[in-house]
Amino acid sequence: MASIVHRLINDGHVFGESDIVSERLEPGICSKNEFVDDNSVVRARGLPWQSSDQDIARFFKGLNISKGGVALCLSPQGRRNGEALVRFESEEHRDLAIRRHKHHIGQRYIEVYKATGKDFINVAGGSNTEAQAFLSRGGQVIIRMRGLPFTATTQQVLDFFSRDPNQCIVLDGEDxxxxxxxxxxxxxxxxxxxxxxxxxxxxxxxxxxxxxxTRYIELFKSTTAEVQQVLNRSMDPRNPEQPADSQLSPLIAQIPQQTTLPMLPQNFITSGTRRDCVRLRNLPTGAQVTDILTFLGEYSQFIVYQGVHMVYTSQGEASGEAFIQMESEEAAVLTSINRHRRQMIFANKKRIIDVIPCSGDDMSLVLTNGMPMTAALPPAVAPMIQRQLIPTAVSPPTMIPTSSIASLPYQMPQPAPMQAFQHHPAMTHIPAQRPAYFPPILYWYPSPPVSPQNYLAPSGPSVIVMRGLPFNASCQDVMNYFQGFPEVNPETVQLQRNTEGKPNGDALITFSSRTEAERAILEKNRRMLGNRFIELFLVS
Structure with a gap:
């Protein structure tokens, strides 16, 4: 640096007022009525979901960001979506920020584009006076709590942080x-x-x-912009029943890594004649676990650990049903009495939801399409353990496959079973013969908890189904579609073919983690490849 300065002086350059660069991002509040220059804002994409505002400020180190000038964007479901709007103090610093396009945070390269002041105001601006008063207290760090009992008080929160171990002090107490x-x-x-x-x-x-x-509490760092977004969303009268963070549930635990049994019959979820479960019917197609928890309200506190079971079709689409395991028969009956035929508001539309008490056996009966199953693994299922439709490096989700259904005792005529075949790169997953018909399949899937700051996903790789490809699409076309995801390479892409060996418009893409797979779906779903819309589904 000294040699550069010396050369500039020798060339006749005169240094005027020095440019002071801030060492760290300072907190600040943005009002809805504030003017933000269009030439001072950028949009950063591809951020790790656990990134904080300070992480983003470090990415732009050496450039002056306005106070409170990092706004992490949330999806309609309340998740951080890997984007942020950043407001700089000057157009010069904004232009220098754009030069960091495709620089890296860790192993992820970040895209940086121009944005407008209106974009920033829409995300970071707020008019809630309570939020303004809260944020003006000057706290260095904001922590977000999720999963609080609906009756929680400020004193209970203070007691939560003041108890040992890790005793800590909340700034200004109850205020x-x-x-x-x-x-x-x-x-x-x-x-x-x-x-x-x-x-x-x-x-x-x-x-x-x-x-x-009786509730466990999730904690993660937050930002002033996130406070504004959550408050704005929760107080929006056009969507009174929508939770401020509708994808963050404290009730669903991490899915255990499966080793010895890759495909588990669904009767292993629960069994018995005790009517300590409830069945929900007529759910909206896009309803998530937290939409159900919001619908149940105070009765969601009676749900057992890992007790929410969404039901999906063989195409990975929601079936409109869910099963919930409750703590007791009394809790199930109480939930049914108070929530049966009540309205769920989803996407500004009202749906009448059936809430019916049932037993574990009833649940298993429905999930296996009316076929009685014993608690032990039937011998007929054993051969299916050796035959996987997903590469062995991938841990598939807990589900009962079509082949297992067809192998079990059943009164109706059975289709011809699919035969095993030798794996060949050009003919991936092609059965030797086509069955006469396919019985309906229902997959059970317990969603893991999702925190913007702390995402608990199952360990191991995850697979995305890519549907709607042109029949002449190549592996390179798929890699180009997933630009920005360096782990998508010829080794992780499998183009699928039908029984005649011709491309069927599908591909399987293996990602190293569920986090990356979900980010890919979030960013790339329903984008165009040529003149075709591409749909993405997570299958593991």
């Missing part, structure tokens, strides 16, 4: 806590908490998944 409510005053189960320093905040984060009452 440093902001609960999120719907327009009618009901709690969403979320709250934001201020801490005076990074040290206190780090101690607080060690309480992630600690218990308050």
């Amino acid at each position: 440093g806590i902001l609960f999120v409510h719907y327009p009618d005053g009901r709690s969403t189960g979320d709250a934001f908490v201020l801490f005076a320093s990074e040290e206190e905040a780090n101690k607080a984060l060690k309480k992630h998944r600690d218990i308050m009452g």
Whole structure:
């Protein structure tokens, strides 16, 4: 640097006022009425989901970002979607930021594009006076709490952080806590908490998944922009029943890694004649686990650990049904009495939901299409364990496949079973003969909890089905479609063919983690390849 300065002086350059560069991002508040220059904003894409505003500020180190100038974007479901809007103090710094296009955070390259002031205001701007007062207290770090009991009080939150181990102090006591409510005053189960320093905040984060009452609480770092977004969304009267963070559920646990049994019959979920389960019918097609939890309201506290079971068709589409395991028969009956034939508001439309008590045996009967199954693994299923439709490097989800259904005792005439075949790169997953008909399939799938800051996904690779490819599409076309995902390469792409050996318009793409697979779906689903819309489905 000294030699550069010396050369500039020798060339006659005169240094005027020095440009002061901020060492770290300063917190700040953005109002809906504030003017933001269009020439000062960029959009960053491809961010790791766990990135904080300070991580993004470090990516743009050496450039001055306005106070509170990093706004992490949320999807309609409340998840961070891998994008952020960044506001700089000057157009010059904005232009320098664009030069960092395709620089890396870790192993991920980040795309940087121009954006407008309106884009930034739409994400970061707020008009909620309660939020403004909360954010103006000057806390260095904001922690978001999710999964709070609906009756939680500020004193209970203070007690949660003050108990050992990892005792920490909330800034300004009760005034440093902001609960999120719907327009009618009901709690969403979320709250934001201020801490005076990074040290206190780090101690607080060690309480992630600690218990308050009967609920475990999830904690992660937040930002001023996220507070504004969540408050704006929760108080929107056009969507009164929609939760502020509708994809974040504390009730669904991590799916265990499967080793010895890649495909598990669904009667292993639960069994018995006790009517301690409820069956939900007529769910909206796009409804997620947290939509169900919101619909059940206070009765969701009676759901057992890992007890929400969404039901999907063989095409990976929601069937409109779900089964929920409750703590007791009384809880199931109480839930049914109070929620049966009630309305669920989803996408601004109302649906009447059936809530019916049932037993574990009833659940298994429905999930196996009316075929009785014993608790032990039937001998007829054993041969299916050696034959996988997913590469052995991939851990498939818990499901009962068509082949297992066809192998079990059943009163109706059975289709001809699919025969095993030798694997060949050009003829991936092609059965030797086509069965006369395919019985319906229902897949059971327990969604893992999703936190923008802490995503608990099953370990191991995940597979995406790519549907709608032109029949002449090549592996290179698929790689070009997933530009920005360096792990998509010829070794992870499998173009599928029909029984006649011709391309069927599908491909399987293996990702190293579920996080990357879901990011790929979020960014690439329903994009164009040539003149074709491409659909993406997660199958593992």
